[in-house]
Amino acid sequence: MPEGQPAPSNGSLPKQALSELKHRPLGIYIHVPFCTTRCGYCDFNTYTAAKLGPEPGASRAGYVEAAIQELDLAARVLGPQLPPISTIFVGGGTPTVLPPDDLGRLIAAVGDRFGLEEDAEVTTESNPESIDATGLKRLRQLGFNRISFGMQSVVPHVLATLDRMHSPGRPQQAIAEAKAAGFANTSLDLIYGTPGESTDDWRASLDAAVAASPEHISAYALIVEEGTRLAARIRRGELRAPDDDDLADKYLIADERLAAVGYTAYEVSNWSTSTATRCRHNLGYWRSDHWWGIGPGAHSHVGGVRWWNVKHPRAYASRLAEGLSPAYAREVLSAAQRRIERIMLELRIADGLTTSLLTSSEQDRLADLHNRGLVAPEDGRLILTRSGRLLTDGVIRDLLD
Numbered sequence: 001m002p003e004g005q006p007a008p009s010n011g012s013l014p015k016q017a018l019s020e021l022k023h024r025p026l027g028i029y030i031h032v033p034f035c036t037t038r039c040g041y042c043d044f045n046t047y048t049a050a051k052l053g054p055e056p057g058a059s060r061a062g063y064v065e066a067a068i069q070e071l072d073l074a075a076r077v078l079g080p081q082l083p084p085i086s087t088i089f090v091g092g093g094t095p096t097v098l099p100p101d102d103l104g105r106l107i108a109a110v111g112d113r114f115g116l117e118e119d120a121e122v123t124t125e126s127n128p129e130s131i132d133a134t135g136l137k138r139l140r141q142l143g144f145n146r147i148s149f150g151m152q153s154v155v156p157h158v159l160a161t162l163d164r165m166h167s168p169g170r171p172q173q174a175i176a177e178a179k180a181a182g183f184a185n186t187s188l189d190l191i192y193g194t195p196g197e198s199t200d201d202w203r204a205s206l207d208a209a210v211a212a213s214p215e216h217i218s219a220y221a222l223i224v225e226e227g228t229r230l231a232a233r234i235r236r237g238e239l240r241a242p243d244d245d246d247l248a249d250k251y252l253i254a255d256e257r258l259a260a261v262g263y264t265a266y267e268v269s270n271w272s273t274s275t276a277t278r279c280r281h282n283l284g285y286w287r288s289d290h291w292w293g294i295g296p297g298a299h300s301h302v303g304g305v306r307w308w309n310v311k312h313p314r315a316y317a318s319r320l321a322e323g324l325s326p327a328y329a330r331e332v333l334s335a336a337q338r339r340i341e342r343i344m345l346e347l348r349i350a351d352g353l354t355t356s357l358l359t360s361s362e363q364d365r366l367a368d369l370h371n372r373g374l375v376a377p378e379d380g381r382l383i384l385t386r387s388g389r390l391l392t393d394g395v396i397r398d399l400l401d
């Protein structure tokens with residue numbers, strides 16, 4: 001976790017940051033730090049029941065109470081002059097290891113304290129094995145209108161390498177059940193570049209995801225995270241590390257396949273069937289909007305102040321029980337840092353970046369990036385081409401002063 005500066009124990013924010021609240025959408029992220037098993041590639045802040053044990057304050061049963069205490073703190077800190085909440089995103093971990101009614105209490109608690117926009121987007125992530133048709137109906141009744149399932153792959157040997165157990169076809173069936181329950185906005189996550197995955201394997205996963213007709217698909221290049229079982233197996237030589245050329249080929253295969261059936265990339269790793277089915281909550285991150293992250297290890301941003309909570313569920317619950325903010329540390333970004341962040345994030349989205357954000361020397365570099373086919377300037381905005389999306393980090397490096 002980054003070190004940052006100490007965060008005030010009452011969670012307070014500088015007046016200047018608060019004064020920006022009325023100008024941009026406000027989202028709430030709620031982190032649910034529990035999973036049934038830990039997938040071998042994943043280093044998210046999540047804990048199995050065996051890892052947590054019966055420790056007071058750290059249990060699944062007590063989690064919703066602690067999260068609601070943090071919502072109370074957020075309401076006190078942000079004050080009454082707030083725009084209603086535009087988006088809620090319950091992520092994890094696996095939120096749906098909690099009973100649907102617990103997740104519903106969290107949504108109701110947000111609505112009671114802040115009010116929701118009439119067409120607020122309310123998402124939960126889910127592992128397809130952790131929910132059934134009845135649970136999905138209940139989530140819909142409780143106010144969720146978007147659901148995103150982790151699918152990763154459809155190929156048994158790829159799923160086995162990822163330590164990922166799905167009964168065959170379960171993710172696709174979960175999409176059908178979600179649609180039947182009234183979710184008009186569904187999504188699947190895929191991972192490409194797993195050791196041993198052939199190009200045909202990747203095509204098979206894309207075909208299966210497309211056949212389920214979700215409104216949204218995320219496809220992520222496998223990242224080998226330090227400290228995971230996957231990283232240890234690669235270090236021991238049991239598995240080969242993902243290869244950059246293979247990842248690039250698979251990205252292009254995904255973009256071509258998805259484009260052919262009507263999905264447009266609205267961010268480097270995210271495709272949707274229309275503007276209306278883009279993930280508004282995640283767009284808020286890329287547009288430097290405001291969000292309060294509830295839960296252990298959650299990150300927040302308001303008006304150039306970023307802060308992040310203590311990671312362990314026990315530490316999180318005990319800070320709140322003592323009436324203290326669970327923030328571990330924070331950073332107050334300078335105007336120069338905010339400009340660079342905006343460039344790095346806005347360049348990732350299909351709407352692109354306003355070129356007026358660039359200095360004159362940065363603007364001078366655009367012609368070269370354009371000649372190399374990496375960016376397409378359009379009406380005062382700078383948009384990455386398909387090849388540019390493959391090399392996003394390099395484009396940003398070449399562009400910035």
Ligand SMILES: C[S@@+](CC[C@H](N)C(=O)[O-])C[C@H]1O[C@@H](n2cnc3c(N)ncnc32)[C@H](O)[C@@H]1O
Pocket residue numbers: 041042043044091092093094125126127128148149150151152189190191220221222223224225
């Ligand atoms: C919180 S999980 C989604 C919900 C649920 N926990 C599940 O896995 O089904 C978010 C997504 O992050 C992606 N992810 C996690 N670790 C990754 C890694 N090391 N490399 C690439 N993608 C990763 C996976 O696609 C996963 O579905």
Ligand code: SF4
Pocket residue numbers: 034035037038039042043044046092093094127150
């Ligand atoms: S990928 Fe999802 S289910 Fe697997 S450990 Fe990570 S958060 Fe849990």
